[in-house]
Amino acid sequence: MRIEIICTGDEVLTGKITNTNFSWMAQKLEDVGLSVHWETTVGDDRDTLLAAFQLAGTRADAVIVNGGLGPTVDDLSQEIAAQAAGVELALNQEWLTTMEAFFTKRARVMPPNNVKQAMLPATAEMIDNPIGTACGFAVDIGKARFFFTPGVPREMRRMLEEQVIPRILARSGAPASIYLKRLHSYGLGESHVDEMLKGVEDLDPTGGVKLGFRAHYPQLETKLTVRGTDMADVHRKLAPVTAEVKKRMGNFIMAEDDQTLEGVVLAALTATQGSLALVETFTGGAISARIAHLPHAEHVYRRGVTVRHFKDLHDIYGLHDVPLAAAMTEEAAAAVARAAREQAGASHALISLIELDEGADRIDFGGTIWTGIATEDDVVVRRSRILGGREWVRLGAVEMALDCLRRKLQGLPVVERIDFERT
Amino acid sequence: MRIEIICTGDEVLTGKITNTNFSWMAQKLEDVGLSVHWETTVGDDRDTLLAAFQLAGTRADAVIVNGGLGPTVDDLSQEIAAQAAGVELALNQEWLTTMEAFFTKRARVMPPNNVKQAMLPATAEMIDNPIGTACGFAVDIGKARFFFTPGVPREMRRMLEEQVIPRILARSGAPASIYLKRLHSYGLGESHVDEMLKGVEDLDPTGGVKLGFRAHYPQLETKLTVRGTDMADVHRKLAPVTAEVKKRMGNFIMAEDDQTLEGVVLAALTATQGSLALVETFTGGAISARIAHLPHAEHVYRRGVTVRHFKDLHDIYGLHDVPLAAAMTEEAAAAVARAAREQAGASHALISLIELDEGADRIDFGGTIWTGIATEDDVVVRRSRILGGREWVRLGAVEMALDCLRRKLQGLPVVERIDFERT
Numbered sequence: 001m002r003i004e005i006i007c008t009g010d011e012v013l014t015g016k017i018t019n020t021n022f023s024w025m026a027q028k029l030e031d032v033g034l035s036v037h038w039e040t041t042v043g044d045d046r047d048t049l050l051a052a053f054q055l056a057g058t059r060a061d062a063v064i065v066n067g068g069l070g071p072t073v074d075d076l077s078q079e080i081a082a083q084a085a086g087v088e089l090a091l092n093q094e095w096l097t098t099m100e101a102f103f104t105k106r107a108r109v110m111p112p113n114n115v116k117q118a119m120l121p122a123t124a125e126m127i128d129n130p131i132g133t134a135c136g137f138a139v140d141i142g143k144a145r146f147f148f149t150p151g152v153p154r155e156m157r158r159m160l161e162e163q164v165i166p167r168i169l170a171r172s173g174a175p176a177s178i179y180l181k182r183l184h185s186y187g188l189g190e191s192h193v194d195e196m197l198k199g200v201e202d203l204d205p206t207g208g209v210k211l212g213f214r215a216h217y218p219q220l221e222t223k224l225t226v227r228g229t230d231m232a233d234v235h236r237k238l239a240p241v242t243a244e245v246k247k248r249m250g251n252f253i254m255a256e257d258d259q260t261l262e263g264v265v266l267a268a269l270t271a272t273q274g275s276l277a278l279v280e281t282f283t284g285g286a287i288s289a290r291i292a293h294l295p296h297a298e299h300v301y302r303r304g305v306t307v308r309h310f311k312d313l314h315d316i317y318g319l320h321d322v323p324l325a326a327a328m329t330e331e332a333a334a335a336v337a338r339a340a341r342e343q344a345g346a347s348h349a350l351i352s353l354i355e356l357d358e359g360a361d362r363i364d365f366g367g368t369i370w371t372g373i374a375t376e377d378d379v380v381v382r383r384s385r386i387l388g389g390r391e392w393v394r395l396g397a398v399e400m401a402l403d404c405l406r407r408k409l410q411g412l413p414v415v416e417r418i419d420f421e422r423t
Numbered sequence: 424m425r426i427e428i429i430c431t432g433d434e435v436l437t438g439k440i441t442n443t444n445f446s447w448m449a450q451k452l453e454d455v456g457l458s459v460h461w462e463t464t465v466g467d468d469r470d471t472l473l474a475a476f477q478l479a480g481t482r483a484d485a486v487i488v489n490g491g492l493g494p495t496v497d498d499l500s501q502e503i504a505a506q507a508a509g510v511e512l513a514l515n516q517e518w519l520t521t522m523e524a525f526f527t528k529r530a531r532v533m534p535p536n537n538v539k540q541a542m543l544p545a546t547a548e549m550i551d552n553p554i555g556t557a558c559g560f561a562v563d564i565g566k567a568r569f570f571f572t573p574g575v576p577r578e579m580r581r582m583l584e585e586q587v588i589p590r591i592l593a594r595s596g597a598p599a600s601i602y603l604k605r606l607h608s609y610g611l612g613e614s615h616v617d618e619m620l621k622g623v624e625d626l627d628p629t630g631g632v633k634l635g636f637r638a639h640y641p642q643l644e645t646k647l648t649v650r651g652t653d654m655a656d657v658h659r660k661l662a663p664v665t666a667e668v669k670k671r672m673g674n675f676i677m678a679e680d681d682q683t684l685e686g687v688v689l690a691a692l693t694a695t696q697g698s699l700a701l702v703e704t705f706t707g708g709a710i711s712a713r714i715a716h717l718p719h720a721e722h723v724y725r726r727g728v729t730v731r732h733f734k735d736l737h738d739i740y741g742l743h744d745v746p747l748a749a750a751m752t753e754e755a756a757a758a759v760a761r762a763a764r765e766q767a768g769a770s771h772a773l774i775s776l777i778e779l780d781e782g783a784d785r786i787d788f789g790g791t792i793w794t795g796i797a798t799e800d801d802v803v804v805r806r807s808r809i810l811g812g813r814e815w816v817r818l819g820a821v822e823m824a825l826d827c828l829r830r831k832l833q834g835l836p837v838v839e840r841i842d843f844e845r846t
Binding site for chain 1: 435436437438439440441442443445446447448449450451453458459460461462463464465466471475478603612613614615617618635636637638646648701703705706707708709710711712714715716718720721724725726727728729730731732735739783784786787810811812813817842845
């Protein structure tokens with residue numbers, strides 16, 4: 001099964017936006033045992049699009065095209081697909097009705113130029129887009145089946161997973177069962193985990209388990225791709241490898257598969273009828289914004305407070321005897337955590353007080369992060385130093401705060417050295 | 424001058440790493456008035472590399488190849504370049520000497536497999552890499568001049584800027600100048616703006632201005648790409664079109680080029696020595712997290728408070744006479760905004776109080792958003808209803824809050840109907 005991807009759009013071709021749609025698609029295909037052989041990016045230009053479609057049609061079995069399905073004049077994918085397939089464009093009444101309903105539901109009138117989005121090559125199979133007005137479709141060009149997807153990431157992602165990949169898998173014959181197990185960790189670098197997990201693939205002597213990683217700071221995703229004759233075989237092969245990976249990575253694994261760190265934290269608080277108060281500084285509300293909006297968080301989330309200067313905490317918490325204007329100390333951080341918990345009437349307070357380095361942003365710009373957790377029984381404070389620029393510090397502090405709370409809620413040590421910290 | 428870029432490497436083709444080298448190269452070329460016509464990504468595979476080189480050699484005048492110049496067995500660029508050019512590989516004694524000096528300087532002995540990096544196609548022009556062992560080179564394949572660059576970003580960047588771009592410019596004669604003007608708006612949909620701007624391209628009778636869009640909800644980027652004989656010509660063509668676009672889009676344009684909405688807000692507050700207090704609910708801290716961490720925000724940002732239930736605002740602000748437990752009203756929202764401003768001692772308070780629909784997330788799940796701004800002189804409250812699912816409401820509310828504050832700071836009407844709202 002030879003698969004190609006064609007990405008379209010001047011904004012991608014000019015480098016105005018980085019092509020994350022491509023890497024996401026390629027990874028999703030890898031996850032189900034499919035591989036991309038060739039990728040092409042071309043702009044919003046009729047001749048170039050036609051040439052790209054025709055070339056891919058001579059080489060590939062399946063081609064995924066991304067972008068160019070919008071309502072505006074520079075969206076050309078349907079038109080050029082029809083030309084390459086040697087057919088006319090025809091109005092897809094079903095999609096027109098779907099779009100009209102889409103606008104009606106939002107109490108808007110569909111602009112006339114949206115009709116263009118329902119014009120598909122006459123021989124095309126419509127592919128549903130449940131969350132947007134760009135209609136996907138499949139059509140044969142040359143010897144390949146082409147799948148057209150929208151450029152809007154969330155629409156493309158849903159369409160690829162739910163509609164395109166199953167169609168490609170069906171065309172690729174009857175593949176062995178494939179399963180992807182994912183383990184999300186925080187605090188260990190990719191090469192460190194690669195060392196730690198040496199040999200785990202061999203725990204399945206049939207060679208059916210492949211280990212891979214995807215680093216997206218500050219998280220690392222460890223992926224186990226398993227092939228077997230059926231799902232029972234897959235799970236038989238996977239079980240000993242997963243158990244060994246979990247054993248070796250230990251407390252650093254914070255979530256599995258579609259779980260998120262914030263989801264795990266929310267579930268743990270919900271399970272014990274707990275509640276949460278937050279205090280942030282340089283993270284600016286980003287810790288809070290990971291959890292406060294989640295479904296059911298309204299039963300757990302009590303209060304978040306953000307300031308940019310420690311001294312502003314004096315008034316908020318009535319901590320007039322605590323030295324907050326000077327350098328932070330473990331005692332002062334503990335006092336803030338206790339006060340935040342009490343004032344909000346929460347079972348847990350999570351605080352992140354950050355002392356930033358002076359001066360302009362640079363590669364060795366750092367921050368000293370005081371992460372604290374107060375419960376009715378105790379307070380724990382962790383001091384960490386992270387270097388790597390303002391964004392590196394900010395993102396690292398958000399993840400560290402949530403992971404410390406996860407550890408606390410799971411009865412694990414809150415303080416455990418991570419690869420990203422300096423001391 | 425037709426330019427293509429070929430990116431090589433399994434890591435890029437499988438999506439394991441996002442291809443930021445490509446977007447960087449494309450932008451650098453755009454900056455000097457050159458455009459990429461076609462991009463290809465292929466893996467570390469002999470047949471595919473050869474096919475990619477040969478194809479580009481039939482189409483382009485200049486081709487930049489990235490990656491595959493390393494010392495390991497999967498680095499194939501020199502070998503396949505020689506094959507495509509129909510010449511042998513030959514040891515480049517100059518580069519071997521350079522590499523040996525490179526290792527000596529670092530008190531290391533050059534590993535034998537590094538010799539491979541000095542093997543270039545016999546007809547190649549060597550291109551210096553002052554910071555690494557991967558030697559760049561240029562060679563003719565088909566009708567194109569090929570420029571081979573290393574995959575390591577900092578080596579590629581330096582080689583592209585100092586060596587490759589000057590060579591391509593020299594070959595291209597006197598290229599037209601190109602400029603991209605960007606206008607960022609909030610509140611108008613892409614097809615609506617497309618309608619509004621009908622005909623603006625014609626204000627430049629030479630056809631040198633091309634209109635385009637990039638929608639990333641809730642923002643829309645309107646792009647004007649201009650070609651001219653030189654930059655003076657470009658700006659002459661651009662001026663009337665930009666003026667007309669600004670006139671038609673009016674108050675909805677919130678930022679230009681590299682500006683961000685939050686940056687514009689922060690700059691406006693800074694310019695008047697203003698300061699900011701925030702109150703959030705369902706947005707969970709996300710409004711705050713857009714602005715609080717920015718450089719210089721520490722002089723402006725006073726305090727952010729997030730709750731998930733309006734009634735929790737009673738205690739925080741001492742608003743015991745304000746009915747906050749029932750449905751929100753304009754008066755209650757105004758009272759919260761005033762109290763938040765006073766308590767934090769800020770010149771401006773920005774609040775976003777959201778009443779979410781009941782039930783599970785769905786495409787017509789909505790929220791009633793009360794956005795309020797208090798200053799010393801007055802309070803303005805805007806009520807909006809947005810439908811489209813939890814995330815749609817949340818992201819829309821964040822943008823609406825920041826844009827209302829931008830409008831207030833710029834003396835524009837805070838309440839102006841947008842395409843995304845229901846009432």
